[in-house]
Amino acid sequence: MSEPLRGVIVTHAAVAQALLAAVTAITGVSDALVPVSNDGCDSGALTERLTRAIGGRPAVLFVDLPGGSCLTTSVRLAKGANDVAVVTGVNLAMLLDFVFHRDLAPADAARRAADAGSKAIRTPAA
Amino acid sequence: MSIALYRIDDRLIHGQVVVGWGKPLNARFIVLVDDTVRASPWEQDLYRMGVPPEIEVVFASTAEAAARLAEWERDPRVGILLAGDIDTLAALSTNSHRVQRINVGGLHHRPGRSERLRYVYLSDAEAAQLKALAAQGVAVTAQDVPTAAPVPLQEFT
Numbered sequence: 584m585s586e587p588l589r590g591v592i593v594t595h596a597a598v599a600q601a602l603l604a605a606v607t608a609i610t611g612v613s614d615a616l617v618p619v620s621n622d623g624c625d626s627g628a629l630t631e632r633l634t635r636a637i638g639g640r641p642a643v644l645f646v647d648l649p650g651g652s653c654l655t656t657s658v659r660l661a662k663g664a665n666d667v668a669v670v671t672g673v674n675l676a677m678l679l680d681f682v683f684h685r686d687l688a689p690a691d692a693a694r695r696a697a698d699a700g701s702k703a704i705r706t707p708a709a
Numbered sequence: 710m711s712i713a714l715y716r717i718d719d720r721l722i723h724g725q726v727v728v729g730w731g732k733p734l735n736a737r738f739i740v741l742v743d744d745t746v747r748a749s750p751w752e753q754d755l756y757r758m759g760v761p762p763e764i765e766v767v768f769a770s771t772a773e774a775a776a777r778l779a780e781w782e783r784d785p786r787v788g789i790l791l792a793g794d795i796d797t798l799a800a801l802s803t804n805s806h807r808v809q810r811i812n813v814g815g816l817h818h819r820p821g822r823s824e825r826l827r828y829v830y831l832s833d834a835e836a837a838q839l840k841a842l843a844a845q846g847v848a849v850t851a852q853d854v855p856t857a858a859p860v861p862l863q864e865f866t
Contacts, residue, residue, distance in 0.1 A: 623827075623828075625817035626720070648759065650756070655755050
């Protein structure tokens with residue numbers, strides 16, 4: 584069996600750490616995700632943080648916004664790697680799905696996560 | 710007012726620019742002056758992703774920006790001009806004689822720089838470069854978001 588995917592949560596401020604804490608509290612899985620904040624980083628420093636977080640493994644980068652420094656740095660990095668995929672609009676639902684489906688190829692895991700995250704956005708009647 | 714903000718920010722187009730400044734200024738165009746991005750269509754696509762459709766994004770090299778600055782200043786819409794480093798805005802200022810104020814919005818840590826403000830790290834050479842711009846009559850302040858108070862140049866150089 585190939586190495587399970589690593590998920591890297593890439594966000595502004597402490598959103599990534601908070602999402603990781605929530606995933607761990609809900610699932611008990613604590614070794615599937617790595618949080619990265621862009622605090623204090625230019626693109627070079629953020630690239631270094633991401634490279635360390637990925638650790639040379641196949642990975643999916645879960646980025647907070649569909650634009651901005653977290654995204655541009657993540658996509659630049661993914662373009663230079665064969666086994667790194669990027670998803671934007673990270674939410675708790677997509678991360679919960681991801682931690683139990685880490686045996687997919689990065690691109691497939693990214694598509695699956697995007698689908699799970701999208702399905703979680705609803706407007707229930709009050 | 711056409712270009713309401715001349716900003717140095719090494720993250721280029723990101724949330725503080727589009728939302729933090731763009732909303733209160735009612736910006737309708739952003740000029741990104743960066744020679745590397747100007748030559749990279751896929752990077753341009755990436756930066757456009759972070760901008761709502763009602764805001765036009767113009768990508769320019771430093772030379773193109775110097776040539777078109779007067780045109781952008783005549784634009785009836787409100788605009789923001791962004792560069793990722795001091796060199797670019799210094800060149801634009803020198804070549805156009807039109808840049809009257811510069812907002813240092815974000816220059817982050819890298820080797821050779823030291824912390825001047827939470828969001829401004831400068832080498833001694835960069836600090837001297839900003840002082841030289843001020844000596845030429847350019848008003849230089851640091852301010853990451855519009856709700857923060859602008860910090861005078863002498864307080865961070």
